Amino acid sequence: MAARKVKSKQSTGEQLFAVKHSKIAGRGGFATRDIKKGERVIEYLGERVSHAVADSRYDDRSKRVHHTFLFAVTRQTVIDAAVDGNDARFLNHSCDANCEAIIERSRVFIEAIKDIRKGDEITYDYAYTRDGTEDDEEEYTLYGCRCGAKKCRGTILAPLTKAELKKRAAAAKARHHPKHAVARTGHEA
């Protein structure tokens, strides 16, 4: 496999956004200068724990509105930005985002996929992990999205594949509720 050449994109430590009140949800990150497509905005930092530990910390289904700072890095590891996290945890989800989360050597970086103008809110698609048991209420209430994008899919859960849509009906019949905290996911670099 041809390894993608990694240009030196390591952050200079410059903070590229300010955390302020956001119309999308709570607080968000707003660019403090123009950011070019391909620029690395920030690393997603926090305590690295196992999925089991993350699950024990956040039992999503006991909450009315989902709210965690988990990011699933690998099958083994989740980053919990509620512990020792940086400002990356404030970046909001959008279904029409200007950044994406890239996983590189088990680290997570938020990278611009469009040119971003100073003052714009910095967003990425959380594409939360699914465990296959989500029903409509969870999809649109617990994990509902109000990002305001024209192509908003109404949920911060990862888009369903056609196969998953087919399975949905069956899953609704034979429900089981493993305690499973969902987490943001990213793309392998």
Ligand SMILES: [Zn+2]
């Ligand atoms: Zn949306």
